Amino acid sequence: MKKFIFLIILIPIFNLGKAQNLQSEYRYLCLVKSQSSQLIKDNLRNAEIYADSLFLKDIPQTELAALFFKELGDNYSAIGKADLALFSYLRQRFLYPNDSISLYVEQQMRINATKLNMDNQSTEYLIQRSSHYNLSSEKETNTNKLLYSSIQIETKNLSTLLLHYLDLAKFKNFTPSDFILKWEDVSRMHMPLKYKIDYVNRDFKSLNNKQQERYYCTLTRFYIQQKAWGMAQETYQKLKNLQPEKPKNKPCLKARIDLHL
Amino acid sequence: MKKPITLIFLIILALNSFSQDIDIYQKKKNSNYELPYLNSQTSFEEFQLLNRTLRLQDMAYAAVVPGYVHFKVKEPIVGYSMVALRTAGYGGILYILNDGSFSLTELINNSPSSSADVDKFNQQKTIAYASLGLIFSTYLFDWIHGKHRLEKKQERIRYKYGVKLNLAVQTDQSGNFNQPMLGVRVNF
Numbered sequence: 001m002k003k004f005i006f007l008i009i010l011i012p013i014f015n016l017g018k019a020q021n022l023q024s025e026y027r028y029l030c031l032v033k034s035q036s037s038q039l040i041k042d043n044l045r046n047a048e049i050y051a052d053s054l055f056l057k058d059i060p061q062t063e064l065a066a067l068f069f070k071e072l073g074d075n076y077s078a079i080g081k082a083d084l085a086l087f088s089y090l091r092q093r094f095l096y097p098n099d100s101i102s103l104y105v106e107q108q109m110r111i112n113a114t115k116l117n118m119d120n121q122s123t124e125y126l127i128q129r130s131s132h133y134n135l136s137s138e139k140e141t142n143t144n145k146l147l148y149s150s151i152q153i154e155t156k157n158l159s160t161l162l163l164h165y166l167d168l169a170k171f172k173n174f175t176p177s178d179f180i181l182k183w184e185d186v187s188r189m190h191m192p193l194k195y196k197i198d199y200v201n202r203d204f205k206s207l208n209n210k211q212q213e214r215y216y217c218t219l220t221r222f223y224i225q226q227k228a229w230g231m232a233q234e235t236y237q238k239l240k241n242l243q244p245e246k247p248k249n250k251p252c253l254k255a256r257i258d259l260h261l
Numbered sequence: 262m263k264k265p266i267t268l269i270f271l272i273i274l275a276l277n278s279f280s281q282d283i284d285i286y287q288k289k290k291n292s293n294y295e296l297p298y299l300n301s302q303t304s305f306e307e308f309q310l311l312n313r314t315l316r317l318q319d320m321a322y323a324a325v326v327p328g329y330v331h332f333k334v335k336e337p338i339v340g341y342s343m344v345a346l347r348t349a350g351y352g353g354i355l356y357i358l359n360d361g362s363f364s365l366t367e368l369i370n371n372s373p374s375s376s377a378d379v380d381k382f383n384q385q386k387t388i389a390y391a392s393l394g395l396i397f398s399t400y401l402f403d404w405i406h407g408k409h410r411l412e413k414k415q416e417r418i419r420y421k422y423g424v425k426l427n428l429a430v431q432t433d434q435s436g437n438f439n440q441p442m443l444g445v446r447v448n449f
């Protein structure tokens with residue numbers, strides 16, 4: 001009986017503690033939004049740490065979490081990082097949907113999408129896809145949808161954060177879709193953004209010779225960076241075998257592999 | 262009676278004497294042993310910035326190492342700019358010394374010998390003034406601007422964690438105090 005009473009006392013205090021942290025983070029975001037951009041920038045690292053914990057845990061204060069992500073988006077928007085703002089709004093809509101702020105968030109998404117030079121059709125598609133009625137009750141499905149939608153708006157700044165979220169999703173034992181896994185492969189090897197979509201949307205065998213060559217070159221460079229010399233040599237051979245009758249020589253790559261540079 | 266008084270005096274003197282310290286602000290204890298209370302979200306860089314103060318000895322170091330204060334304040338780009346500018350200044354002085362036509366004192370005092378080439382003298386005088394100007398201005402900029410940047414950064418860090426600490430225990434929007442309490446609440 002004593003243990004039971006002790007537990008009853010502890011659980012509300014534990015929940016209160018978590019609420020206080022989330023509350024203070026949310027209020028601080030509100031407070032600095034209208035102040036100097038340096039204050040906002042200083043706080044973003046802390047806010048992202050908290051956003052990670054909101055992704056990993058299922059907290060009862062869903063309304064506060066939704067407001068937190070909305071404010072995070074507003075903060076990014078205030079310092080001109082439209083891509084990260086859009087990702088924050090998407091996080092709110094996919095992970096903590098809330099109808100009472102939905103109209104405001106949609107409007108902000110349109111404004112930030114304009115800054116990213118997105119066309120109206122893509123923006124409306126993004127808004128429709130992230131609407132509450134299109135979401136599943138499963139967090140795993142919503143996370144996959146979030147990552148898929150975020151890949152559509154990917155920028156150089158956003159890539160690192162998306163890979164981090166993919167890691168968090170894997171940590172939670174979520175199974176990413178094939179599209180996301182393909183995207184992960186080309187992202188990890190630092191494929192330039194403008195070529196990425198070719199490799200994600202199409203089967204490797206259907207790619208032309210130049211695209212396959214670019215893939216192997218990037219992969220070889222990635223292995224060299226990782227000092228995986230054996231793998232680099234193997235990939236370099238594949239690159240040479242692409243056109244056996246007219247083998248492409250990349251003396252710089254060859255030298256780096258041979259000299260372990 | 263004299264002996265105990267002398268003893269007490271000696272003890273007080275021993276307690277108030279310290280090991281050699283070139284700084285005028287002496288430390289009474291070794292603060293390296295103190296473990297600071299930190300907010301759990303504080304990054305190492307923020308901790309380093311909070312932990313750093315500019316003291317008299319730093320002023321001396323900044324005279325020797327160009328950009329020292331900016332490196333300390335974690336602004337390496339400005340620090341390296343200081344290194345480049347100070348090197349250019351030293352380069353100018355070296356050029357004058359290497360040329361050997363006029364001494365640095367002659368150039369600064371604007372007193373050429375009667376047989377001196379006036380054009381060359383004026384040219385080297387400009388180089389001497391520019392070089393010395395660069396050396397002193399980079400030193401002053403490094404010290405004054407670096408101190409200003411450190412204070413700004415420390416203020417921002419203190420503001421951030423100070424406000425967050427207060428926000429966590431303040432009232433919510435409906436005016437209720439968010440303090441630990443017991444009770445039953447049902448949300449619909």
